[in-house]
Amino acid sequence: xxxxxxxxxxxxxxxxxxxxxxxxxxxxxxxxxxxxxxxxxxxxxxxxxxxxxxxxxxxxxxxxxxxxxxxxxxxxxxxxxxxxxxxxxxxxxxxxxxxxxxxxxxxxxxxxxxxxxxxxxxxxxxxxxxxxxxxxxxxxxxxxxxxxxxxxxxxxxxxxxxxxxxxxxxxxxxxxxxxxxxxxxxxxxxxxxxxxxxxxxxxxxxxxxxxxxxxxxxxxxxxxxxxxxxxxxxxxxxxxxxxxxxxxxxxxxxxxxxxxxxxxxxxxxxxxxxxxxxxxxxxxxxxxxxxxxxxxxxxxxxxxxxxxxxxxxxxxxxxxxxxxxxxxxxxxxxxxxxxxxxxxxxxxxxxxxxxxxxxxxxxxxxxxxxxxxxxxxxxxxxxxxxxxxxxxxxxxxxxxxxxxxxxxxxxxxxxxxxxxxxxxxxxxxxxxxxxxxxxxxxxxxxxxxxxxxxxxxxxxxxxxxxxxxxxxxxxxxxxxxxxxxxxxxxxxxxxxxxxxxxxxxxxxxxxxxxxxxxx
Amino acid sequence: xxxxxxxxxxxxxxxxxxxxxxxxxxxxxxxxxxxxxxxxxxxxxxxxxxxxxxxxxxxxxxxxxxxxxxxxxxxxxxxxxxxxxxxxxxxxxxxxxxxxxxxxxxxxxxxxxxxxxxxxxxxxxxxxxxxxxxxxxxxxxxxxxxxxxxxxxxxxxxxxxxxxxxxxxxxxxxxxxxxxxxxxxxxxxxxxxxxxxxxxxxxxxxxxxxxxxxxxxxxxxxxxxxxxxxxxxxxxxxxxxxxxxxxxxxxxxxxxxxxxxxx
Numbered sequence: 086x087x088x089x090x091x092x093x094x095x096x097x098x099x100x101x102x103x104x105x106x107x108x109x110x111x112x113x114x115x116x117x118x119x120x121x122x123x124x125x126x127x128x129x130x131x132x133x134x135x136x137x138x139x140x141x142x143x144x145x146x147x148x149x150x151x152x153x154x155x156x157x158x159x160x161x162x163x164x165x166x167x168x169x170x171x172x173x174x175x176x177x178x179x180x181x182x183x184x185x186x187x188x189x190x191x192x193x194x195x196x197x198x199x200x201x202x203x204x205x206x207x208x209x210x211x212x213x214x215x216x217x218x219x220x221x222x223x224x225x226x227x228x229x230x231x232x233x234x235x236x237x238x239x240x241x242x243x244x245x246x247x248x249x250x251x252x253x254x255x256x257x258x259x260x261x262x263x264x265x266x267x268x269x270x271x272x273x274x275x276x277x278x279x280x281x282x283x284x285x286x287x288x289x290x291x292x293x294x295x296x297x298x299x300x301x302x303x304x305x306x307x308x309x310x311x312x313x314x315x316x317x318x319x320x321x322x323x324x325x326x327x328x329x330x331x332x333x334x335x336x337x338x339x340x341x342x343x344x345x346x347x348x349x350x351x352x353x354x355x356x357x358x359x360x361x362x363x364x365x366x367x368x369x370x371x372x373x374x375x376x377x378x379x380x381x382x383x384x385x386x387x388x389x390x391x392x393x394x395x396x397x398x399x400x401x402x403x404x405x406x407x408x409x410x411x412x413x414x415x416x417x418x419x420x421x422x423x424x425x426x427x428x429x430x431x432x433x434x435x436x437x438x439x440x441x442x443x444x445x446x447x448x449x450x451x452x453x454x455x456x457x458x459x460x461x462x463x464x465x466x467x468x469x470x471x472x473x474x475x476x477x478x479x480x481x482x483x484x485x486x487x488x489x490x491x492x493x494x495x496x497x498x499x500x501x502x503x504x505x506x507x508x509x510x511x512x513x514x515x516x517x518x519x520x521x522x523x524x525x526x527x528x529x530x531x532x533x534x535x536x537x538x539x540x541x542x543x544x545x546x547x548x549x550x551x552x553x554x555x556x557x558x559x560x561x562x563x564x565x566x567x568x569x570x571x572x573x574x575x576x577x578x579x580x581x582x583x584x585x586x587x588x589x590x591x592x593x594x595x596x597x598x599x600x601x602x603x604x
Numbered sequence: 605x606x607x608x609x610x611x612x613x614x615x616x617x618x619x620x621x622x623x624x625x626x627x628x629x630x631x632x633x634x635x636x637x638x639x640x641x642x643x644x645x646x647x648x649x650x651x652x653x654x655x656x657x658x659x660x661x662x663x664x665x666x667x668x669x670x671x672x673x674x675x676x677x678x679x680x681x682x683x684x685x686x687x688x689x690x691x692x693x694x695x696x697x698x699x700x701x702x703x704x705x706x707x708x709x710x711x712x713x714x715x716x717x718x719x720x721x722x723x724x725x726x727x728x729x730x731x732x733x734x735x736x737x738x739x740x741x742x743x744x745x746x747x748x749x750x751x752x753x754x755x756x757x758x759x760x761x762x763x764x765x766x767x768x769x770x771x772x773x774x775x776x777x778x779x780x781x782x783x784x785x786x787x788x789x790x791x792x793x794x795x796x797x798x799x800x801x802x803x804x805x806x807x808x809x810x811x812x813x814x815x816x817x818x819x820x821x822x823x824x825x826x827x828x829x830x831x832x833x834x835x836x837x838x839x840x841x842x843x844x845x846x847x848x849x850x851x852x853x854x855x856x857x858x859x860x861x862x863x864x865x866x867x
Contacts, residue, residue: 197703201704202716203692204666204699205692206692206693207716208689215716216705219707220705
């Protein structure tokens with residue numbers, strides 16, 4: 086099976102990701118237990134305080150996890166990229182089931198037993214430890230089981246904020262449209278969920294038979310839990326201390342960005358002595374921008390038009406030079422440096438199937454607008470929202486679709502078009518899949534889309550502290566053509582090659598060429 | 605109201621006394637000027653219909669409740685002056701539902717109050733064995749069982765053992781044998797008399813069953829409308845002509861009459 090081969094080829098990486106995944110789930114579940122059980126006790130004892138807490142936990146549970154990561158990224162202490170914010174989010178999700186079942190477990194205890202304990206002269210604390218908690222324990226464990234299983238699932242999303250875990254493979258596979266890679270992450274996380282569920286079910290059943298619920302055992306478990314929670318907190322505090330001599334390279338979560346991230350990373354590695362930490366595959370423009378501003382990453386590749394509209398919220402402009410200068414100035418004000426363009430532009434590409442283009446004789450967006458009422462469009466989430474995306478497109482060309490456009494993940498969109506699930510998509514002009522699926526890019530004849538020149542953004546402080554890094558990054562300016570980019574995208578997306586390998590060939594090949602233009 | 609012997613026999617201190625106690629549950633008065641003295645070592649059975657306030661009286665003694673007015677005096681101190689936890693550990697409590705802790709063994713259940721009092725484990729162990737023997741259960745066989753592995757009668761015996769564990773001077777019993785079948789109940793009555801002969805506690809027992817009261821108690825009180833209608837030795841109460849007492853006695857007399865005609 087291809088998945089097995091994949092694991093064999095990536096054994097070290099796989100074990101690391103599995104370990105990260107387990108750490109995320111265990112750490113968050115333990116902290117959630119340490120917080121959730123006392124909150125549950127409070128909610129059972131004092132419903133007036135408890136009800137709002139449970140209400141809050143309920144609301145948290147309804148927030149989609151990706152949105153939650155977005156909310157929390159800019160916050161101090163919990164925010165930032167990596168395991169910290171992921172664990173925080175996972176804790177929030179794990180709280181509700183634990184609080185609920187603790188409260189329910191305590192409330193379901195026979196009143197007679199409480200009365201018996203009280204009449205024997207137990208103080209409230211003694212009653213809680215000796216009678217109420219042991220009796221509620223099976224119910225609490227059931228809540229922990231639910232929380233852990235939810236945690237295994239939600240932790241896959243954590244890859245979007247650079248926390249690692251098995252979600253890395255899922256996101257990577259989605260952006261490469263490679264089901265083998267998706268399965269390489271999805272299968273073990275499903276097995277992990279089943280294993281944890283099974284193990285805790287056994288514990289729960291054992292407790293319901295009262296085989297092990299000795300008071301002393303409970304105390305040991307509580308002590309152990311506190312130790313683990315503290316250890317986790319300490320580990321997080323240590324990991325939060327950012328080391329300064331490492332250059333952190335980020336990228337968004339699609340193939341081209343990962344290749345570019347690798348090219349940037351490998352260029353720094355080959356031309357300087359700095360160590361590079363890769364934080365590739367981050368969940369989109371907003372997350373990358375927040376990450377570079379908070380210092381969680383030092384450098385990534387952005388597109389000028391995207392920066393203009395999506396980051397700085399300026400009206401779209403069609404002049405490439407003007408946009409570049411405006412964006413560079415705005416970045417500079419925020420302590421960031423925009424280097425000269427890499428040499429290619431990745432504009433939004435409005436794509437239709439090649440056969441449709443030939444059959445209907447469509448070449449431009451103006452011509453296509455007439456066909457829109459009979460089409461179903463598929464757009465990425467970002468394109469639907471951005472002012473330089475769908476809303477402006479409708480205004481400029483007068484697209485009126487019969488049904489609202491389908492919101493789809495970028496990684497699925499080309500295949501959806503080829504398989505006739507949708508008839509028009511917004512893709513990337515440099516996508517390797519355009520050639521693979523024989524798609525036709527409609528010409529932006531009214532020059533609606535702003536220029537999207539790819540250029541490196543870096544933290545100015547890093548460039549000043551490490552001039553050799555600045556030189557290495559500057560050496561990339563003007564060196565990547567649209568053809569280069571499409572070829573590399575195709576190598577990864579269609580030929581299923583490793584993004585790092587494809588980037589290496591480019592970096593090595595370029596270094597062996599005479600560098601006439603830059604000297 | 606005081607019963608005759610306690611009044612006349614001044615050499616015996618009263619262990620528990622109610623002085624003009626009023627108690628309401630919300631707007632509903634339960635006790636209205638209830639007075640009673642119980643001598644140390646006596647077994648007083650309080651009889652009354654359901655909802656007459658029998659359980660309330662027990663809960664006033666161990667301060668699960670406090671009176672709205674009047675005083676409940678235990679060992680010559682009002683209950684409000686007691687540390688409630690100390691008071692409760694000096695008053696064993698047995699109830700109809702028994703209330704054994706299902707997650708603990710028989711041994712651990714019985715050891716509850718001694719452990720709260722901080723007894724060392726060897727002493728606790730000796731005491732558990734002694735008590736299981738006292739209530740007629742083989743220690744080796746039963747000490748490590750869980751409550752759900754016991755019959756109803758065995759559970760109630762463990763309940764009594766648990767209430768007696770720290771040798772409290774007072775024993776409060778709330779319909780203790782009400783849930784048992786008649787044969788087991790009769791057996792438990794015999795056991796109770798045997799145990800009480802040995803331990804001589806001050807026992808306050810509430811029941812709706814006059815036959816049970818006569819079978820177990822040295823003194824019987826009848827509770828009606830929040831006051832004590834009559835109190836005295838069983839023979840005295842049996843002769844009562846009080847209209848509040850007769851309805852409780854008549855079923856007994858009828859049962860005896862039926863038996864008599866069949867013979």
